[in-house]
Amino acid sequence: MDHLLKQFVPEARDLLDKSSEALLTLEKNPADGEAINRLFRSVHTLKGTAGIFEIPSFTKLLHAAEDILNLVREDQLALDPELVDQLLAGIDVLAHWVEWLHEKGELPNDAASVGERCVAVYRQRLKASAPAPAAAAVDEAAETGPGANWLATLPEADQLAAVRLLAELGNDARLLAIAYDPDPQCFYNGEDPLFTVKQMPGVLSVAMEWRQDWQTLCEGDPFSCRVRLRVLADASRDAAGELFRYVSEQVDVREVRLAELLSFSVTPLPADSEAIVAQWREDAADHDWMALANAAEQASDREDSIGSSARLIRTLLEAPNPPIDGVVAIIERLGASPEAEPRPGDSPVRQLSEESLGALVLQVQQAIIATEPGSQEWRNRLAAVVETLGRVVYVEFQRDVRDELEQAFEATLAANAAEPLLTALSQILSPAPAIAAEASVSAAAATVDTPRRDGEKVLKVEQSRVDAIMDLVGELVVAKNALPYLARRAENEFGCRELAREIKHQYGALDRISQAMQGAIMHIRMMPVGTLFQRYPRLVRDLSRKLGKDIELVIEGEDTEADKNVIEALSDPLLHIMRNSLDHGIELPDERGAAGKRRTAQIKLKAFQEGDRVCIEVSDDGRGIDPAHIRRKAVEKGLIDEARAAGLNDRESVQLVFMAGFSTRDEASDLSGRGVGMDVVRTTVEHMGGDIALDSEVGRGTRILLRLPLSMAVTRVMMVEVADMLIGIPMDTVIETVRVPKGSLRRFKQAEMFTLREALVPLVRMRERLALPRHEAERDSEAVLVCRLYGAPIGLVVDDFNVGIEVVLKPMTGLLAGLPGYAGTAVLGNGQVLLVLNLKELL
Known part of the structure; x- marks a missing residue:
């Protein structure tokens, strides 16, 4: 995967997540203008970014979604739940494609068909609304939009070339008239409108038109595209569709036949030309085309409109099969009243020579120089300006001014002011066309206030x-x-x-x-854990609609931070918990109403920091967990016997949901009932060095608390000696170290224990648990490391205590990878390998 695609994938994921979040916000509050703007910007940005890759299905789907959102933003289309479902389905398709791009560097084989189905759904919604959006695809564009009136302003040479080509090709020939209105922010999307137009095959003419809101160079934004492009080309619609496929909503394409082109080419004749026109009409009426050709030849040297018409008639008659109908139509239209004819002067289309365009580029660079001096951004801009100026002047005016620009650049930096470079540029501009006079920029423009971007700088680095x-x-x-x-x-x-x-x-x-x-x-x-939480509003929405439940999700503490690996590892456990809460915990609205509760249930997802731990709490106000029902199901599934079930209190009974294979469902569904869920949650959390607590009250709801380390990168362990070996115990489980006299030990049946501050603490001899040799000599006291396991203290009898140390814990690999009871290994300073225990698995 190339480096551009590597940058695109995470950005696309982020934009799609933002789109989903904004869409869910809009569903709750359709009047939220900021949310619709945020959604539209995300889709528009993703569309622009995707445009640099050859993924037309991806871009076409984004175009169609943007059409929908544009109508929603303009209050021409209501954002109902069905439309939200359709837009979310499109986001899911795009997210799936992004993962394919990440894994394989291309879209899946069925992308075109899947994308067409999604686009068809969106187009159907568009057809049902009015007016139709302007962002139709090029190959589906209606004959609306800017029209082809701009053809009347084509230079005469371009007009004659187009007429000659159509006359030679015959009656069915047609050209493409393309009106391209680039987005003002197109440069930020990696688009180059002029370069795009130059790639069009068979270009006969290119015209440029200023936008109505054009400002002076001092006042306008030099990085905003302020022009519209008009192109006449001998090409197919397919070629235009392929070229403009990434900006199709900005393009209007129509076919132009010879008759339509001639209607734009004819202009009224002066009053003193009546005799010439009368002779042309007489020759045409007599079908004396040779005489008409000679008469047109004689008048073609004139510089007025009679000469233009003569050259046009001559061009038609010189064709292998002269279009006589076209010649007759031209002569009949000659002498029409000026009010009935298009007036080129009324069009905002402006024909610029390459030299004039080069001068305009220099004007823009001059405006960029006139920004607030002194900042790093200003210096970077100046360096880019000097490079651009050198190229433009060399290409447009065949002058090499790079050395004097470098000297002016150094003088500008030394003076911390734009005057030296502005002066040099003014000297360069002095021979430029008169167009420069309309928008000249003086040195006084250096005082123009330009917003400075002094915000935080962000550097994206691969994990x-x-x-x-x-x-x-x-x-x-x-x-x-x-x-x-x-x-x-x-x-x-x-x-x-x-x-x-x-x-x-x-x-x-x-x-x-x-x-x-x-x-x-x-x-x-x-x-921030908010990056994890943001995926659950969509889950709650989809499952609540599927289950017929009305549920409100409340999120708190999304700014709480934790290690990226911890957040990623939490994804699956939280997913299981949320699904269980939605499926098992929350009642149907009628059931809640009968119980005197609000018909809308609430699930709260909360994050907070507690010391060096991050805590995630999931709570609901549902039906709660019935301890008697849990005990009965555990016995039915053979997980415990009736005698043990009878000895469990309510709190202990609730904890049975963490047993492997436990489920309260008699039949499996796509949400639950397979007996795989909460046991996986606890195993995953404990493997990360965390713990999980569950509290529930019948009729009031359930609360689940996950406590995990802030980071799994570095682990602090307590080293102890066991049979001449060093063993590591994770420090987050250690409470204290004590030496217990031999006489203070107590035995109950097969278990040893001792009293610590009026509490009984059970003992585990680590030599026996690790199958190591016993002590050969009796000792007066025992070294006991008191740890907390499942909320209760437990004493580990070791040979001696060592020191606490920070280590980088590495998981065990190879044949030892599946060995239970060990969290991993670490290398000590003397090269010795330290085994670190996982007490929850070992004990």
């Missing part, structure tokens, strides 16, 4: 590069941790206490730097 930096920081942490070992060796083995002290001092400095680097790179990886 792989950030991950690579994070890996290097991890290696730096490992290298830093080797220094304390080196200091101990220097002091104990070599007796160099001063050297050991210096190593420790350098370790402290390196530790501060590495921690700062860790913090900086981890901050780069942080993202």
